Amino acid sequence: MLPTPIINDIDYDRVYEPSEDSFLLLDCFEQEQGTLQSKLKGKLPIITEIGTGSGIVTTFILQNILQNGVYMTTDINPHACNQVLQTLKANGQNNKVDSLQMDLTGAIRSNLIDILIFNPPYVPAEEVPDIPDSNDDPTWLDVALLGGEDGMKITWKVLRNLDKILSSDGIAYILFCARNKPESIQEYMQSSGWKVDIILTRKAGWEVLSILKFYR
């Protein structure tokens, strides 16, 4: 089993605390290690996690799976953007990642990203919360969790734009809960020409979480 990054001194009132979903992503990358390392051998891939939160997932991938890559991570939450850098430093991975505060992949050039990772706000809710206009706003955690109708409002923005986001042989790993209806999403994306594999599914309390892999 690969080591889990050291995570300490995090303000969990402002930054999403690593949870079952985060750990499922670590297990997904442990499982995908061989495939990714042979596919990317000799390349310098561009790797982007959208919504880094504590930084646990990016740090794990950088430490254990893809040591050679250009990492550009994003989060809309400024506290998370700082935290990912702290977590990388605590794990001896200082100065290896650009942490960008932006909406999804925002200003990153089209068709650049080789590996995209997203544990989105997937909890169904009446609405996606407004983005707080101050760093001290107490609702940053709502932004981490609440995904509007079917919990899919934010994730659809990424899926509908995937063709522009990914490089020609890019791969996206995206986490879903059962209420997001991942099987329908798989069918829809397949009918739009994508290959979609379900990499892992796990019961987590009363939720069932899955990670889907999208590629051309």
Ligand SMILES: C[S@@+](CC[C@H](N)C(=O)[O-])C[C@H]1O[C@@H](n2cnc3c(N)ncnc32)[C@H](O)[C@@H]1O
């Ligand atoms: C469920 S948390 C996942 C955090 C971390 N990746 C993990 O697995 O523990 C979702 C993260 O996405 C971020 N987020 C929400 N909406 C976003 C958006 N539109 N653009 C970028 N990041 C966003 C949140 O701030 C939060 O850090």
